[in-house]
Amino acid sequence: MTELKRKLQGIWPNSLFSRLAFVWIxxxxxxxxxxxxxxxxxxxxDQIARTDYYLTKDLSVLLPIxxxxxxSERKLWMEKMQRHAYRYELSTVAPDYLATSTSKWTNPHRRHGLADPLKEELATSYAARSSAGISPGEMGRLYFSLKDGAVLIAIINKTVWPVDWGAGLVFALQMLAVITFTWLxxxxxxRPLQRLAEAADTLGSSLHxxxxxxxxxxxxxRAAAAFNAMQAQIKEHLAERVHILASISHDLQTPITRMRLRAELMDDGSLQEKMLNDLDAMQQLVEEGITYARSARRTTEEVCRVDIDALLDSLVCDYVDAQHAVRLSGEIGTILSSRPNTLRRIIINLIDNALKFAGDVEIQLGRISPGQIxxxxxxxxxxxPDSEMAAVLQPFYRVENSRNRKTGGxxxxxxxxxxxxxxxxxxxxxxxRDGGGLEAKLIFPVAAETK
Structure with missing residues (x-):
């Protein structure tokens, strides 16, 4: 049953258009x-009835003649009386069962039976019997014994099923019309469903x-209205969350500064150092919280022409000047349209995260497709760990559960x-990566321009 269901699912079309067209056709x-x-x-x-009728009429005329x-005259008359549905033959040898015939008519093989009153008249005047056809093209045979002992054989041809090619053409035109109007x-x-799906994808990726x-x-x-209401509620909720985070982070800066000034006045050197380290950690957390809140809002940077090769090269040079082992490989070779400052901040965050856990970092630049870098x-x-790949992209999640800012961040x-x-x-x-390590890959669409 499962195998049959899987096969049927493989045959059944996937798109709405193909399914409707399949059902209509x-x-x-x-x-x-x-x-x-x-x-x-x-x-x-109708052909059988017409054949019976005309055959009876013809026989009522032909047999007496x-x-x-x-x-010699018999041959001419038989040729003249030939029809498309039946024909005549004359035999000098009568079948055995015809010799003992009575006036009783039998038709055991086919429905052809000369069903008019003339049938009884013919059966009374002539010894007659019927049989099945002998050749593949025959439906049946009727035998009539003439006065001189000759036998007239009426051979009824099989009914030819009509082939209407015009009907096939009409059917083809109907299918074409059905497919066209179904597509429209x-x-x-x-179209509204496509817009709804695209809006859902945009909401899931950027919330903007x-x-x-x-x-x-x-x-x-109604579905579009419900989606718009849901989208507005999600935006409002996230905006409120980001606003709370930004406000708390901003308001914490003032007490942290006061505590730092008071710590500077402490006489105990070891206690002062511990206090200042804690304040530095708090200050870092506050600054990154503000940065995250700002990044969660829609960027106002305009799209402009960017030389991504030069941008990454300058970043690597800055890190090398700061005594960090960072190197660059790959080249695009064209001017792109994107947001350079946003790209710079993204790559800096990824490099800083890599330097936190490894002493050597490599940046690889490449093109996935003509419109993707x-x-x-x-x-x-x-x-x-693979189980935490998605979680580490969430705010305030650290793989290392320690509170050490230098290692856990x-x-x-x-x-x-x-x-x-x-x-x-x-x-x-x-x-x-194979052999250990992590690969953080940024993929973004661009509009390329000739360099």
Missing amino acids: LALLLGHLINNVYGYISIHE LDAATP AVKQAT GEAIPEDGPSEVA SVSVLDRGPGI TGLGLAIAQQLALAVNGSITLSN
Whole structure:
């Protein structure tokens, strides 16, 4: 049962258009089949009835003429009376059962039976019997014994089923019309659904999607209205959360500064050092909280022309000047349209995160497709467990559960990079490298220009 279900699912079309077209065409084909079968049966019955009628009429005329005609005249009359549905032959040898015939008529093989009153007259005047056809093209045979002992054989041909090529052409035109109008109807019905799906993708990636038009069929319009309401509520909730984070982080700066001044006045050197270290950690957390809050808001940076090769080269030079082992490989070779400051902040966060856990960092620049660029930051640090790959991109999540800021960090570096990546319609993916280490890859779309 499962195997059959899987096969049926493989045959069943996937898109709405293909499914509707398949159902309409199947219904149209079934309707034509029923109509044609009924028409063919009716035509077949009519052909049989007409054959019976005209054969009876012809025999009522032909048999008396053949009795009175000479052999040469008989041949001429038989040729003249040949029809498309039946023909005549003359035999000098009568079948055995015809010799003992009575006036009783039998027709055991086919429905042809000369069912008019003339049938009884012919059966009374002539010894007659019927049999099945001998050759493949025959439906049956009727035998009549003439007065001189000759036998007239009426051979009834099989009914030819009519082939109406015009009906096939009409069916093909109907299928074409069904497919065309189904495509138009599905396009009109699914256009709002496509907008709804695109808006859902935008909401899931950046939370900055615009409200979608609430038009189309009533069901789709209601779904669009519900989606717009949900999107507005999510934006409001996230904006409130970010505002709270920014406000708390900002307000903490003043007491931290006062505590730092008071710590400077302490006489106990060891206690003063511990206090200042704690304040530094708090200050770092506050600053990164403010940075995250700002990154969660929509960027106001305009799209402009960017030389990504020069941007990354300058970043690497800055790190090298600061005595960090950072190197760059790969080249694009074209001017791109993007947001340079946002890209710079993303890559700096990824490099800083890699330097925190590894002493050597490599940046690989490449092109995935004509409209997509990838920047990979690779290190040979401890890596991240696969079960926590998605969690580390969330704010304040740290793989290391210790409170040591030097090793555990604040848990905002990758979250900020992820928020900034959404601002350039990009994404960040993390994966462990063979042999140890982590690869953080930024993928973002660009519009290329000739350099």
